Every structure is written in structure tokens, then in C-alpha cells.
Amino acid sequence: MFIGYVVLAALLALAMTGSAVATFTRNPAVVGSMTKVGVPDGWLPWLGTAKVAGALGLLAGLVVPVLGEAAAVGLVLYFIGAVIAHVRVKDYAMAPALVLTVLPAIALVLRMASA
Template identity: 60%
Template sequence: MFIAYTVVAALLAFALSASAFLTVTRHPQIAATMVKLSVPDSWMPWLATAKAAGAIGLLAGLAVPLLGEAAAIGVVLFFAGAAVVHLRAKDRDVAPVVLLGLLAAAALVLRIASN
């Protein structure tokens, strides 16, 4: 199970890192989505920080199991909140959010199972 966690955590950490970078640099597509979802511009650094912290925590979870579990829980909650924001804005483009949330849930299950 540890190898599976490693693969899933690495993939998710890569996706979170890329998303954090695009968020902090205010990539036009990300900025447009945030406007469409009525997310204040002042939240962008906080969202990028949360994504980066999740990526670091997942990778640190390779050495410290509890940290990996906590990070996975945080990422699951982050994407659950993102799904709610998308649905409240009547934005049906939630597939990436749901996919990443499920990947985070898989990371959590695998991290717990590999203890």
C-alpha cells in the first residue's frame, strides 16, 4: 500500500503545486474562473498557500504518516469546499475539482492502510 500512496501522493502533489503556481501568478484562466465564481481577489494568495501546503504535507507524509494523513484530510476538505463554491455559482464544470478530491481521498485511504 505504501507504494500506491507514494504514487498517488506524488501525482496529487504535482497537481497541487502546479495549481498553486498558477494561482499565485494569477494565470488568466484561473483569474477568470475566480471572477466567475465570485471569489475575491484577496483570497488568491491564501488559496495558493493552502494548495502548496497540501502538496508539501502529502510528500512529507512519506516520512511522517500522521502528517500525510492530516494533509490528505485538508486537501479533501479543500476540494469539497471548492465543489460547493462551483455548485453555488451554478458552474457545472466541477469534474477537475471532483477528480482531485477523489484523488485526495484515495491518498488518505492509502496512507492509513499503509501504516
């Protein structure tokens, strides 16, 4: 189980870091998607920071299990919020948000099972 967590945590940390960079640099695709669902521009730095915190927490969870678990819960909640934002404005192009809701949930299960 721990090897599964390591692999998934590393891949999620890489994805979250890339997504955070795209958020911080105001990548048009990311900003366009967030604007489409009603995210205010002033929230972007906070959302990028949450992604970085999730990435670092998942990696810290390799050594301190509770940090990995907390980070996984945080990312699940973050992406549940993203899915809700998409549904609220009837934007059903939310496959990435759905996948990124499920993957940290799996990471949480793997981290808890290997502790």
C-alpha cells in the same frame, strides 16, 4: 498500499504545486474560474498557500504518516469547498474539482492502510 500512496502523493503534490504556481501568478484560466464562482481576489494568495501546504504535507507523509493524512484531509476539504462554490453559482464545469476531491481521499485511505 504504501507504493500506491507514494505514486498518488507524488502526482498530487505535482498537481497542487502547478495549481499553486498558477494561482500565485494569476493565470487567467485559474483566476477566471475562481472569479466565476465568486472567490475574492484577496483570497488567491491564501488559496495558493493552502495548495502548497497540501503538496508538502503529502510528501512529508512519506516519512511521517500523520502529516500525509492531515494534508489529504485538508485537500479533500479544500476541493469540497471548490465543488460547493461551483454548485452555489450553478457552474457545473467542475470535473477537475470533483476529481481533485476524490484523489486525496484515496491518498488518505492508502496512507492509513499502509501505516
